[in-house]
Amino acid sequence: MRRFLARRLILAVPTLLGVTLVVFATVALVPGDPVSTFLGPGAPEEARHQLSERLGLDRPLPLRYATWLGHALGGDLGVSISGQRPVTDFLFPALGQTLILTGAAFVLVLTGGVVLGALGALRPRGLPGRLSGAFSTLAVSAPQYSVALVLIAVFAVELRWLPAGGTHDVFGGGGALDLLRHLVLPAVAAALVPLGLTARVFRAALGSVLAGDLADSLRARGLSRPAVLLHCAHNAAPALLTIAGLQLAYLLEGVVFVETLFAWPGVGRLLYDALAARDLPLVQGGVLVVAAAFVGINILVDAAHAWIDPRVRS
Amino acid sequence: MTASTIPIAPAVPAAPGRRLPRAGLLIPAALAVLLVLVALAAPLLAPDDPAAGSLRDRLLDPGSPGHPLGTDGQGRDVLSRLIWGARPSLTGGLVPVAVAAVLGSALGIAAGLGGRVTEQGLLRTLDVLYAFPGLLLAIAVATVLEAGVGATVFSLSVVLTPVVTRVAYTEVQRIRSAEYLEAARVSGAGRTAIAVRQVLPVIAPVVLAYASSLIGLAIVYAAGLSFLGLGVAPPAAEWGAMLDESRPALLTHPWVAVLPALTILAVSVLFTVLGEALRRRVGTGEDAR
Numbered sequence: 001m002r003r004f005l006a007r008r009l010i011l012a013v014p015t016l017l018g019v020t021l022v023v024f025a026t027v028a029l030v031p032g033d034p035v036s037t038f039l040g041p042g043a044p045e046e047a048r049h050q051l052s053e054r055l056g057l058d059r060p061l062p063l064r065y066a067t068w069l070g071h072a073l074g075g076d077l078g079v080s081i082s083g084q085r086p087v088t089d090f091l092f093p094a095l096g097q098t099l100i101l102t103g104a105a106f107v108l109v110l111t112g113g114v115v116l117g118a119l120g121a122l123r124p125r126g127l128p129g130r131l132s133g134a135f136s137t138l139a140v141s142a143p144q145y146s147v148a149l150v151l152i153a154v155f156a157v158e159l160r161w162l163p164a165g166g167t168h169d170v171f172g173g174g175g176a177l178d179l180l181r182h183l184v185l186p187a188v189a190a191a192l193v194p195l196g197l198t199a200r201v202f203r204a205a206l207g208s209v210l211a212g213d214l215a216d217s218l219r220a221r222g223l224s225r226p227a228v229l230l231h232c233a234h235n236a237a238p239a240l241l242t243i244a245g246l247q248l249a250y251l252l253e254g255v256v257f258v259e260t261l262f263a264w265p266g267v268g269r270l271l272y273d274a275l276a277a278r279d280l281p282l283v284q285g286g287v288l289v290v291a292a293a294f295v296g297i298n299i300l301v302d303a304a305h306a307w308i309d310p311r312v313r314s
Numbered sequence: 315m316t317a318s319t320i321p322i323a324p325a326v327p328a329a330p331g332r333r334l335p336r337a338g339l340l341i342p343a344a345l346a347v348l349l350v351l352v353a354l355a356a357p358l359l360a361p362d363d364p365a366a367g368s369l370r371d372r373l374l375d376p377g378s379p380g381h382p383l384g385t386d387g388q389g390r391d392v393l394s395r396l397i398w399g400a401r402p403s404l405t406g407g408l409v410p411v412a413v414a415a416v417l418g419s420a421l422g423i424a425a426g427l428g429g430r431v432t433e434q435g436l437l438r439t440l441d442v443l444y445a446f447p448g449l450l451l452a453i454a455v456a457t458v459l460e461a462g463v464g465a466t467v468f469s470l471s472v473v474l475t476p477v478v479t480r481v482a483y484t485e486v487q488r489i490r491s492a493e494y495l496e497a498a499r500v501s502g503a504g505r506t507a508i509a510v511r512q513v514l515p516v517i518a519p520v521v522l523a524y525a526s527s528l529i530g531l532a533i534v535y536a537a538g539l540s541f542l543g544l545g546v547a548p549p550a551a552e553w554g555a556m557l558d559e560s561r562p563a564l565l566t567h568p569w570v571a572v573l574p575a576l577t578i579l580a581v582s583v584l585f586t587v588l589g590e591a592l593r594r595r596v597g598t599g600e601d602a603r
Contacts, residue, residue: 018442026454141586143534145541145557146575153568164565253447257538261561275457275542287454291446298445 004306008299016295020072023288024065027280077285082277087285090270095289097167098266101190101259102251104183108191109247113198114240118233120203121210132199139196145257148189152261155185165263186262190254194247198240205239206232238309245301249294339595342588349581353400362391364398364551373567386556386570387563388549395551396577402463402552403578406536406545407529407585410470414478415525419517421475422482423509426490436479443476452535456544466536466545473535474528481524485517523596527589530582537578553578 052058059067071078077087120132156164163182209215209232218228255268263269267286274282352359361380367388376384376392383392425436443451455469489495498508537554539545546552548559553574560571 014438015441015445018439019445022442022446022451023454026458029458137586137590138583141530141534141579141582143538143575143578143582145538145554146579149557149560149564149568149571149575152564153572157565157568249447253449256449256453257541271453272542275453275544280457283453283457287446287450290450294447294450295445 001306005303008302012295012299016292019291019295020069020288021065023284023291024068026287027284028061028064072288077288078281080274080279080282082274082279082282087281090282091267091285091289094265094267094270097264098252098255098259098268100179101183101186101255101264101266102248104187105191105194105251106244106248108187109194109198109251110244112191112195113202113244113247116195116199117202117206117240118229120199121206122229124207132203136196136199136203139192140200142192142196143257144189144193144254145261147192148186148258148261151185151189165261167264186258186264189262190251190258193254194244194250197250198243198247201243202236202240205236209235238305241308242301242305245297245304248301249297252290252294252297339588339591342584342591345584346588349400349584350404352397353404356398356401360391360394360397362394364390364394365549366390373563373570376569376573383573384569386560387567388559392570392573395556396553396574398551399553399556399574399577402466402540402546402550403533403537403554403581405463406466406470406539406552407533409467410474410536411525411529411532413467413471414474414528415521417471417475418478418525419482419514419521421479422484422517422521423486423513425479425483426486427505427509427513437483440476440479443472444480448473448531449535449538452539453542453544456539461544461547463546466539469539469544470532470535474525474532477528478521478525482517482521485520486513489513489516519596523589523592526592527586529589530585533585534578534582 068078075088077091079085080087080090083090116132116136119128120136121129123129152164155162162185164185165182167182168178210229214235215228215232218231223231255264255266256271257268258264259266259268260272267290271283271286273279274286361382367385367390369389371381371385371389373387373389374381374385376382378384381391381393383396386392386395421436425433428436446454452469452473455472456465459465459468495508495512498512503511536545537552537557540547540552540554541558543558546555548555556574557571557578560574564571
């Protein structure tokens with residue numbers, strides 16, 4: 001197990017380096033001149049020259065990449081152009097908010113995926129199976145922004161049951177209950193696609209275990225239906241774990257839309273605002289942090305998979 | 315590293331002993347063709363100029379005289395904008411998938427049949443691209459480009475090509491020690507000839523079926539990029555850009571946002587169902603993950 005983990009971590013190093021290269025390249029290749037962005041078009045040549053020297057823009061690209069990488073590894077992601085403060089000052093508080101949202105959505109993904117998937121596997125031809133199949137097809141194809149807008153229109157504007165955005169009520173807000181009320185709609189919007197995928201994978205996995213020899217022998221030994229189901233569900237768990245882990249990563253990209261539409265002050269919202277302001281260091285930092293988190297989640301999923309299923313380790 | 319966020323669903327397994335009825339493929343295929351025809355015939359079908367607004371007719375309710383789906387915040391006819399919007403939205407969905415299918419097949423075959431250096435070089439590059447959540451990679455690439463349908467097509471091609479390449483490579487691996495390839499080699503056929511005449515026809519159905527199941531996702535991503543201001547920019551009529559423009563009136567006139575949102579949803583469901591039907595017909599339920 002330890003060797004598996006070590007190998008997995010070592011394999012992640014070139015991948016992460018590649019990720020930083022892509023992120024660096026997007027900013028290095030961007031058309032337009034950062035010096036003019038900072039100083040405005042009419043700046044004197046002397047000032048332009050000084051700034052370009054200070055930003056290191058006069059040096060060759062590989063050297064600039066190495067410098068940037070060194071700073072990034074040390075936790076310095078540069079200074080936000082629109083905010084005039086270090087990128088990390090914006091990024092880390094936002095990351096906390098995103099974790100709250102993705103955490104809530106992930107709970108929905110797991111519970112919803114297991115319930116829907118089990119319904120489908122147990123009654124593939126009955127009404128529950130068909131409904132769960134249709135719902136997961138719909139969920140899988142539903143873009144987060146469409147779901148978010150429809151949820152806002154129905155539950156916030158028409159019915160007025162839940163708030164349309166933010167994390168707390170402005171007046172008399174605060175407290176866990178208020179946060180929870182504000183979490184419901186964005187969490188559902190973010191969760192729908194991953195929930196549909198998880199339901200499908202669990203349905204397929206559980207269905208094949210239920211149709212296999214294990215289930216037959218358990219039934220032959222006279223185990224009750226729930227007991228058979230429980231054993232089979234345990235056997236289908238690795239598939240569930242793998243897909244659910246991937247969905248956690250998928251949630252990280254869906255939040256760009258969900259947070260923007262629900263005014264949730266997380267990384268996704270930050271990225272949207274940074275894109276609108278053409279604040280490249282902030283965009284770069286946001287993409288880098290999310291991509292690194294994504295690689296990290298993948299390693300955790302693989303490790304958990306290897307822990308449950310020893311065959312993976314070899 | 316085998317992950318990607320490209321959420322390709324494994325097809326729901328058909329109940330044993332039941333074949334997918336022909337209609338299951340024909341109906342979505344016919345609807346998809348119809349949709350493309352609507353986009354092509356936009357000038358004939360749209361009742362109004364999609365760009366002509368009138369401040370007097372702002373935010374009219376659906377069902378208003380002359381505006382069956384109402385008007386947006388600038389008084390432009392929503393139905394006409396949805397019809398015209400099909401053009402960039404479908405282009406942003408279909409062209410990157412076509413690019414990915416062609417490039418992905420070529421790269422997959424190159425990785426599968428080429429030497430060890432080619433194979434490892436390609437696979438490691440794919441790993442890096444796979445390490446990004448798909449949308450984030452599209453954002454990173456599109457940021458570099460001038461906003462427009464070209465940015466959408468290019469960035470989504472970058473996102474989708476590795477996914478298709480992986481599928482093509484897996485298929486080539488499956489057959490690369492097959493006897494008929496050996497026979498072709500022995501009889502003196504060159505690498506290119508083998509790739510085009512022996513390998514491509516075998517992997518094409520699987521790759522095409524898989525690629526078609528990416529169309530729905532590509533349309534969702536394309537509209538998403540426009541929503542973020544990276545794809546097609548307002549005032550052009552495009553579904554994602556319509557969503558972004560609807561935001562100021564969201565809390566008072568939600569249908570202006572809901573109509574394009576539901577259009578994207580419906581089109582995405584349509585292509586998902588079509589892609590799944592195709593994949594079942596070709597007989598692959600497996601994922602590329």
